[in-house]
Every structure is written in C-alpha cells, then in structure tokens.
Amino acid sequence: MELELRHLRVVCAIADAGSVTKAAAELGVAQPALTAQLSRIERALGGPLFDRDHRGVRPTSLGELVIARARMLLPAMTGLLDDATRLADPARGASIPDHLSIGSSSPAVLAPLIQRLEQRHPDLRVSTTASWSADELARALADGRLDYAVIGICGGDVAPDDRAITWRTFSVDPVFVMLPEDHGAADAAEVPLGALAGEAWAATPGDGCFQECFAAACAREGFAPRSLYVADAASCIELVSSGTAVALCQPTRVLPGLVTKPVADAPLRWRHLVGWRTDSVGADFADELLLTVRMAHNDLVSRSPVYAAWLEQNPGFGEQHDPGITPAV
Structure with a gap:
C-alpha cells in the first residue's frame, strides 16, 4: 500500500x-x-x-x-x-475588479471565502451582505445591488429563476445532525433518522422545500417531528447545548461540546451555488470567484474530520465541477 x-x-x-x-x-x-x-x-x-x-x-x-x-x-x-x-492557470492576467459586493446565505463559507480572497488578491476590496433568504439575494443580484451571491438551497429545489443570472453549483453536502456530546447517539458512526423520532428539532431558516423534504424523510421512517424550531444559528446551537433539541446542520460544522453526525442513508442534502449577472461588470471575475469559493469550502471540509472521512465513502457528494468553468487569477 x-x-x-x-x-x-x-x-x-x-x-x-x-x-x-x-x-x-x-x-x-x-x-x-x-x-x-x-x-x-x-x-x-x-x-x-x-x-x-x-x-x-x-x-x-x-x-x-x-x-x-x-x-x-x-x-x-x-x-x-x-x-x-x-501557476497552472492559463487565463492569468484576466481582469480583476477593484471592488466586489458579495451576498451570502451560507454563513459558514463566508469567512473562509473572505480570507481566501484576501490571500489571492490583497488589493481587492470586498463588501459582504448576509441573508438567510436565497430569493432575497437573487433579487439583489438581479437589481445590481450585488455582484455575486453565494447561496444554499435544498437538494430537491431549484435555483431562483432569473434569465439574467448564471448559477454554478460548487458543492452538494448531506445534512448532518448536531447532538450534545452526552447524547445517547453521540458515539454512533451514523444516526438513523428514526432513532431520533422522539426529539425536538432545530434548523436555521431558508427558502424553498427544505422543511417539506425533512417532514417527508421523517414520514418515510414512520414518524412526524415532535416540533421544529426555526431559528438563527446561535439559537440552534443553544437549543442543542441545553438538550432541548437536536439540530439539522451543515456537515462542516464543528463546535466544542457538540458532535455532528451523518444521518444514515443521507436522506437530506444541501446544494451550494454561486450566482452572478452575466452582463455585470464583474462577470469576467466569475471563474476566479468560483474557484475561490471551492477552496473556501474545502478549507471547511479539512477542518471536519467526520465529514472528510464520510466523503471518502460517499464520493458523489462534496465538491462539484460545472463544465466550462476555467479558473482565472
């Protein structure tokens, strides 16, 4: 070997x-x-x-x-x-804008994206906007208030529809479950959804079909969720820490005192996309931004041994590549 x-x-x-x-x-x-x-x-x-x-x-x-x-x-x-x-980039010398405005509904990837952009383009000024709503960010993109949007949508949903916007998927991640470290399922390699039938649940807000897909996944396991608390990330973490609920979460989430575990058979998935107006001033920078977002997401994966190990056994998930995208520096 x-x-x-x-x-x-x-x-x-x-x-x-x-x-x-x-x-x-x-x-x-x-x-x-x-x-x-x-x-x-x-x-x-x-x-x-x-x-x-x-x-x-x-x-x-x-x-x-x-x-x-x-x-x-x-x-x-x-x-x-x-x-x-x-160094291998054949498109070196492509136009780099002076300023970018980026909106994100994926808070986990925003910080490593900013760090990566600063490393690769120290003179580039970046401003950011956060929103839980992918639809709201798409409207800001269409109106010219944003140059780029980094969004997450349920794997069963479609990107916000606007012919002027180009969307590219950079990752498809399973939805994991976050538990207190003293939870009875905390030592399991993966957790069957049905094993949590008696729990209250927490999740961050989002557009689209995610709540319906979650309810359908529970129904397939023979139960209906006792409750679903839709709250900001900090409140979801507090609910889990206190033992009040378990939370649906991104697989890259790593927090002290809590464990993040795969759900057996990955019944729920989350798709991450980058969008931009094809006629915008910054559109020439799209390939480079997409590359940098992938790097930022890979940074998150490298910090999560649980998810990194899971990806080795489930290669259809994780980083995705759309044909025709060539990174530019």
Whole structure:
C-alpha cells in the first residue's frame, strides 16, 4: 500500500482522540474498519504507531515521528495545491475588479471565502451582505445591488429563476445532525433518522422545500417531528447545548461540546451555488470567484474530520465541477 495524505489524517485523528474507538466515532466510520486501516498504514510504515492498553492509545517513537511530520505536511500540501492551481492557470492576467459586493446565505463559507480572497488578491476590496433568504439575494443580484451571491438551497429545489443570472453549483453536502456530546447517539458512526423520532428539532431558516423534504424523510421512517424550531444559528446551537433539541446542520460544522453526525442513508442534502449577472461588470471575475469559493469550502471540509472521512465513502457528494468553468487569477 502506498501512503496517502488521507492516511496521515487518520493517524492524526487517532492521536487527537486518544483511542481508535473515539476516533472512529469522530470520523464517522466503523471501529473495525478504522482498526484495519490503521494496521495497513502501520505495515506500510514498517512498525506500530501506537501502544494500546485499557486507557486507549499512546504514540510509539515511530508514531510520534509520523504524527509530527504529518502535522507539517498536511497544511503544506494544502498550500502547494493552491499555488499549483494559480501557476497552472492559463487565463492569468484576466481582469480583476477593484471592488466586489458579495451576498451570502451560507454563513459558514463566508469567512473562509473572505480570507481566501484576501490571500489571492490583497488589493481587492470586498463588501459582504448576509441573508438567510436565497430569493432575497437573487433579487439583489438581479437589481445590481450585488455582484455575486453565494447561496444554499435544498437538494430537491431549484435555483431562483432569473434569465439574467448564471448559477454554478460548487458543492452538494448531506445534512448532518448536531447532538450534545452526552447524547445517547453521540458515539454512533451514523444516526438513523428514526432513532431520533422522539426529539425536538432545530434548523436555521431558508427558502424553498427544505422543511417539506425533512417532514417527508421523517414520514418515510414512520414518524412526524415532535416540533421544529426555526431559528438563527446561535439559537440552534443553544437549543442543542441545553438538550432541548437536536439540530439539522451543515456537515462542516464543528463546535466544542457538540458532535455532528451523518444521518444514515443521507436522506437530506444541501446544494451550494454561486450566482452572478452575466452582463455585470464583474462577470469576467466569475471563474476566479468560483474557484475561490471551492477552496473556501474545502478549507471547511479539512477542518471536519467526520465529514472528510464520510466523503471518502460517499464520493458523489462534496465538491462539484460545472463544465466550462476555467479558473482565472
């Protein structure tokens, strides 16, 4: 077996968790599968990486070396891929606007998007607007009040309809469930929706069919949700922390004291899109913005070991590429 970056992420996850069982739960994989993967990694490296006892695992001398190198290599490889993307760009020299106005209904991706834009274009001024409503952002885009909109919609829905707006999907993510870390299902690799039939639920607001799709998914499991609290993200987190509800959430969400788990068979999904007016001044920058949004989303995935591990087993999800989009710097 050839050693890959994903194997180094597994080793770091086990070291951070302090046990294979806890790491398997955090990564959303079965414990026997993770144990077998660790054995293959150890064979490839020529020796055991961890000593195991009733208290968990402790790195061996070889393990300490591998973990230390992995913690240097993983961020370095991310930087290498970013730099390679820029250097391989055949459209270098394309027009870069002085200012961009970006609206977003996907708050999780907004901060890493701003950070990425600052890294790639330090002289570019960016202003942002947040709204839970994709339809509202689409109207602002159509009216020329925004240059770009980054939105999320239910996987069963369609993008806001306006012939003047071009939409491109950059990711399709499953909807996970957020639980208190002492919840009975917190150690499960994935949680059947029916196992939460007695819970109250929380979710952030949104346009379209998401609530209907959630109710339909529950009905297929033989129950109706006891209640659904639609609230801002901070209130949803508080409801989960207090044990009042469990929350439907993005799979990249990572918070102390809470766990984010896949729902068995991924009955709900969320589609992320970038939109712009095809006749706008900033339209020439669209390919570059789309590339940067993908990078920002990948940054979120890299910070979520549970989702990163889940994506390895479910390759149809995650980053999406529309044909004909060429990144520009």
